[in-house]
Every structure is written in structure tokens, then in C-alpha cells.
Amino acid sequence: xxxxxxxxxxxxxxxxxxxxxxxxxxxxxxxxxxxxxxxxxxxxxxxxxxxxxxxxxxxxxxxxxxxxxxxxxxxxxxxxxxxxxxxxxxxxxxxxxxxxxxxxxxxxxxxxxxxxxxxxxxxxxxxxxxxxxxxxxxxxxxxx
Amino acid sequence: xxxxxxxxxxxxxxxxxxxxxxxxxxxxxxxxxxxxxxxxxxxxxxxxxxxxxxxxxxxxxxxxxxxxxxxxxxxxxxxxxxxxxxxxxxxxxxxxxxxxxxxxxxxxxxxxxxxxxxxxxxxxxxxxxxxxxxxxxxxxxxxxxxxxxxxxxxxxxxxxxxxxxxxxxxxxxxxxxxxxxxxxxxxxxxxxxxxxxxx
Numbered sequence: 431x432x433x434x435x436x437x438x439x440x441x442x443x444x445x446x447x448x449x450x451x452x453x454x455x456x457x458x459x460x461x462x463x464x465x466x467x468x469x470x471x472x473x474x475x476x477x478x479x480x481x482x483x484x485x486x487x488x489x490x491x492x493x494x495x496x497x498x499x500x501x502x503x504x505x506x507x508x509x510x511x512x513x514x515x516x517x518x519x520x521x522x523x524x525x526x527x528x529x530x531x532x533x534x535x536x537x538x539x540x541x542x543x544x545x546x547x548x549x550x551x552x553x554x555x556x557x558x559x560x561x562x563x564x565x566x567x568x569x570x571x572x573x574x
Numbered sequence: 575x576x577x578x579x580x581x582x583x584x585x586x587x588x589x590x591x592x593x594x595x596x597x598x599x600x601x602x603x604x605x606x607x608x609x610x611x612x613x614x615x616x617x618x619x620x621x622x623x624x625x626x627x628x629x630x631x632x633x634x635x636x637x638x639x640x641x642x643x644x645x646x647x648x649x650x651x652x653x654x655x656x657x658x659x660x661x662x663x664x665x666x667x668x669x670x671x672x673x674x675x676x677x678x679x680x681x682x683x684x685x686x687x688x689x690x691x692x693x694x695x696x697x698x699x700x701x702x703x704x705x706x707x708x709x710x711x712x713x714x715x716x717x718x719x720x721x722x723x724x725x726x727x728x729x730x731x732x733x734x735x736x737x738x739x740x741x742x743x744x745x746x747x748x749x750x751x752x753x754x755x756x757x758x759x760x761x762x763x764x765x766x767x768x769x770x771x772x773x
Contacts, residue, residue, distance in 0.1 A: 448610035449620075452610070464619075473619040476622070504602040505604070507600075508757060508758045508760075512706075512707075514621060519601035523605040560604075
């Protein structure tokens with residue numbers, strides 16, 4: 431039987447959790463914060479990381495513009511520069527809605543009628559647009 | 575005629591503690607924070623997450639609004655109401671009050687600056703920048719401990735400051751209350767936080 435996971439079995443989540451193991455792996459591999467140590471995928475973005483990547487161009491203004499650009503593209507809002515953006519959350523929100531559509535329910539778990547179906551389709555499209563907008567902003571970042 | 579089903583369900587009663595994290599990443603529009611399957615934050619998506627340790631009596635989650643009723647002379651009851659404020663907070667008494675780097679430095683937004691070097695760590699007191707942090711309380715559901723309840727505030731700060739007790743009898747603790755603030759330009763229905771459950 432698989433060992434039950436969760437807080438009840440972990441006295442210190444900074445030592446014995448998946449979080450701790452992933453942190454350790456990132457340290458061993460020397461990957462930058464926000465970069466997946468196993469796949470190399472960018473999972474989070476921070477102003478500080480962008481500052482480093484742009485070598486502090488224009489006293490950090492380039493990094494700030496990029497950070498704001500990504501935050502607005504993904505609907506994160508005007509977040510503080512010390513906060514990180516969870517890039518993995520957006521594609522998952524599309525998948526969640528597609529799964530609901532496949533099950534024939536809306537995001538409140540109610541059966542889909544025509545109105546609900548069209549509304550959910552619009553939501554999927556909207557979330558997909560956000561994913562693409564963030565992707566494009568990240569592409570611009572890659573190109574410098 | 576069938577009776578309406580009752581909703582007595584012991585599986586939905588809370589009987590466990592949760593982990594409280596600060597320094598989390600903010601989820602995108604219409605999304606939720608990324609977690610590992612054990613309920614801890616995805617370390618890559620939340621590179622700055624910190625756990626604030628033990629509490630004396632667990633955490634309390636509050637979210638409520640204040641309203642102002644509109645009365646007119648012609649009616650005896652209010653005819654409408656205006657929403658004034660949304661107050662959301664995660665509060666506890668933290669027990670690890672000697673942990674300056676891991677706990678206390680996250681409680682001093684606006685008046686404390688953390689620093690460390692060989693042989694010491696410190697919090698200098700004075701006027702400092704207001705630092706907001708995304709925070710979350712995460713606890714397993716009673717019915718399925720591989721699923722989690724998450725109380726996530728996107729932009730929060732401790733409103734209770736430092737109030738350490740030092741004593742021989744009983745447990746010294748520091749009361750904290752992480753209050754939720756709105757992120758401007760985020761969707762109005764999702765500007766403060768998200769309380770959600772995996773199913």
C-alpha cells in the first residue's frame with residue numbers, strides 16, 4: 431500500500447516534502463529559480479530572474495517592462511515586483527475547463543445546457559488566449 | 575413524495591492541521607496555484623515559498639464583507655445595501671518565535687529589515703518598505719488525504735507585527751494575521767484570493 435501523503439505524515443515540509451526534494455534537486459543541478467530542474471521548462475517568472483537575464487539593462491527597467499508585460503498578458507494583474515508569477519497555473523486552467531466540457535458539466539458542476547456549453551467554450555478560448563499571450567511574451571524575452 | 579436529502583456528512587468535518595506558506599507565486603487569471611501531489615507548493619512554480627512552522631492552536635481563516643444598508647423614508651426595511659469592504663485573513667499564533675530567518679523576517683513588513691552575516695542574524699527596526707506576499711494555508715481533506723483544501727491570498731501582509739512572549743511557563747507565541755489585499759487590474763471577482771478544494 432502506498433504511503434499516505436500530506437501534512438499529517440510530514441513534520442517539516444521544508445525537509446521531507448516533494449517541495450523540499452525538488453528544491454534539493456534544483457540546487458544540485460544549479461538551475462535558476464523558476465526553471466524546472468528535470469525538464470528545463472520555465473514554471474515561474476520573477477522580476478529578479480528577468481533582471482539577471484537582461485543583465486540589469488536600463489537600471490532594471492527592461493526587466494520591469496517584461497515582468498509587467500507577462501503579468502498583464504496572463505491576467506495576473508499589477509503584482510508587486512517582489513512577487514512571482516506561476517506560469518504553470520494557466521495551461522492547467524484550460525485543461526480543467528476542457529475536462530469539465532468532456533464530463534458535460536460547467537465550472538460549478540452543473541449539467542451543461544446550450545447556454546452553459548457556449549459559455550464554457552468561450553472561457554476555454556479566453557484562457558487559451560491568455561496562455562498564448564504569455565507564450566508570446568516569453569518568446570519575446572527569449573529573442574531579447 | 576420524496577423528502578429533500580439532508581446534508582449530514584462527517585467526512586466534511588475538519589480535524590487536521592494545515593501548512594501555512596508565504597512567498598508563493600501568484601496564479602494567472604482563472605487559475606489556481608501549482609501544488610505537488612503531497613500538497614506542498616510546486617517548488618519550481620513557487621521558487622520563493624517558505625513554510626512558517628508550528629502554531630500554538632492552528633490557523634483561523636476569515637473572509638467577510640462590511641455593508642451599509644440603504645433606507646428610504648417610505649419603507650420600513652432597507653431597500654438595498656452597499657458593499658463597503660472585503661476582509662480576508664489567515665491568522666494564528668506562531669510558536670517558532672526564535673526563528674528570525676525562517677519566521678520573524680516574514681512578519682515585519684513596513685518596519686523591519688532582515689540581515690545576516692557570520693555569527694548573527696538580525697531584524698533592524700525602522701521605516702521599511704511594505705512587502706506583500708502571496709500566502710496559503712493548505713490542509714488535506716478528511717475524506718481523501720491525497721486531496722487538499724487551499725486558502726490562498728494573492729497579496730497579503732502580516733497586520734499584527736511582532737508580539738513575542740518570553741516566559742518560563744506556557745508556550746511563547748507570536749500572533750499573526752495575514753490580511754488579503756486586492757491586486758489591481760486583476761479580474762474583480764478574483765482580485766484577493768481563492769479558497770478551493772481538490773476533488
